[in-house]
Amino acid sequence: MSFGQAxxxxxRYLSDYPTDYGEMLxxxxxxxxxxxxxxxxxxxxxxxxxxxxxxxxxxxxxPPRADDPSAMLHTRFGRMLGQIARVPLVLPVVDGExxxxxxxxxxxxxxxxxxxxxWKGCLERIxxxxxxxxxxxxxxxxxx
Amino acid sequence: xxxKTAVASGEQxxxxxxxxxxxLVEDGRVEAARTLVTELAARCPESEGVRQWARVxxxxxxxxxxxxxxxxLEAERRWLRAHxxxxxxxxxxxxxxxxxxxxxxxxxxxxxxxxxGLSGVLLHYQPAPRE
Numbered sequence: 001m002s003f004g005q006a007x008x009x010x011x012r013y014l015s016d017y018p019t020d021y022g023e024m025l026x027x028x029x030x031x032x033x034x035x036x037x038x039x040x041x042x043x044x045x046x047x048x049x050x051x052x053x054x055x056x057x058x059x060x061x062x063p064p065r066a067d068d069p070s071a072m073l074h075t076r077f078g079r080m081l082g083q084i085a086r087v088p089l090v091l092p093v094v095d096g097e098x099x100x101x102x103x104x105x106x107x108x109x110x111x112x113x114x115x116x117x118x119w120k121g122c123l124e125r126i127x128x129x130x131x132x133x134x135x136x137x138x139x140x141x142x143x144x
Numbered sequence: 145x146x147x148k149t150a151v152a153s154g155e156q157x158x159x160x161x162x163x164x165x166x167x168l169v170e171d172g173r174v175e176a177a178r179t180l181v182t183e184l185a186a187r188c189p190e191s192e193g194v195r196q197w198a199r200v201x202x203x204x205x206x207x208x209x210x211x212x213x214x215x216x217l218e219a220e221r222r223w224l225r226a227h228x229x230x231x232x233x234x235x236x237x238x239x240x241x242x243x244x245x246x247x248x249x250x251x252x253x254x255x256x257x258x259x260x261g262l263s264g265v266l267l268h269y270q271p272a273p274r275e
Contacts (some may be wrong), residue, residue: 008209012216017224019269020232029217029266038217048172055250056267058256071169071195082201084169093212100208104200112271120174125204141206 005127007138009096015042015135021076021113025128028137031090033062034100038092040114043137047118048073048104052088054109062087063106073106075113082108089122091139099141101125120128158184162193169201177201221267233272237265 014027027040037060041050047087057063064083072081082095089103104121117123128139161184163229168177181201184194219241227243228236237244244265245256257265 004209009212012218014217014221018229020273029261038264038266040268048174053269055199056269059250059254059267063169067192067196068211069166069169069200071194072164074172077273086200086202088207090210092210092213092215094216095212097209098212099206100210102205104202104204112269114269121200122204143206 002049005129006022006140007067007129008041008102008144009091009093010136010138011091011093013130013135015132019114023024024114026119026137027114028060029092030115030117031060032057032087032105033060034088034090035060035062041115041117043123045123046119047114047116047120049084049106049118050087050096050103050122051075051106051108051113051116051118052087052110053115056106056115057085057087057105057107071106073108075111076121077111077113080108082106082111083118089117093128099126099139157191157193158188162191162197165197174201178203217266224268228268228270231270234270236268237262237272238268239265 011029015099017024024042024045028043029038030041062081062093064085068085070083072079085107087103087105088096089101101122122143126139127142164178165177172247178201181198185198189196220238223241231246234246235250236246237253237257245253247253
């Protein structure tokens with residue numbers, strides 16, 4: 001039995017990357033704020049939101065607005081206060097079409113962990129697949 | 145004027161419901177929060193607080209597609225594996241396998257990039273060991 005699915009692009013991910021807060025198992029390249037600079041974001045289907053530190057959000061030109069709501073969230077480093085903000089996120093591709101997602105991030109000046117690409121507000125809208133043999137992340141708009 | 149009356153007339157913020165909404169989000173109950181904010185948006189269309197929550201709780205949207213960059217960042221990934229641990233607690237800016245800047249303060253990294261007129265780099269934070 002075989003199944004076919006269509007994807008609009010693919011990128012190479014960073015795998016099993018050692019850090020002092022543990023290993024980033026699958027980190028995909030992304031442009032938070034839709035600017036030219038890239039970061040690797042930990043692909044985390046167990047994360048409620050995308051997560052980014054405030055200094056990174058400010059540097060990339062996508063800080064939370066003054067009136068964005070605040071929320072104290074449980075994280076692996078304890079409870080932290082941040083703001084919930086809408087941020088454009090580009091998933092670049094080696095081949096195919098890059099996708100721009102209007103995503104929801106939790107942005108905190110207390111967060112020192114990795115940038116996270118979470119489920120709610122981002123991955124829930126994307127069809128994606130991982131090929132661990134080639135460290136390839138395939139993705140597409142799930143509604144197309 | 146009671147809060148219920150005020151909410152019904154749309155004259156003030158539904159403070160109690162907004163606190164409930166925040167509690168749902170903080171509790172990780174995003175779908176329940178989305179349901180509540182949809183109800184509140186219908187009941188209190190003038191509430192600024194409800195509008196703010198409705199905006200950030202909306203499901204994600206695909207808003208565009210761009211051509212491929214063609215880069216798989218192989219050089220950057222190789223460099224990170226080989227050298228990033230030498231810069232604990234630093235933000236790093238990489239252009240291919242070239243380290244442009246490394247500094248604990250991202251603002252200083254940005255200054256270096258601006259000084260060199262560079263953009264489109266990979267920014268990476270290498271955490272310091274936890275005590």
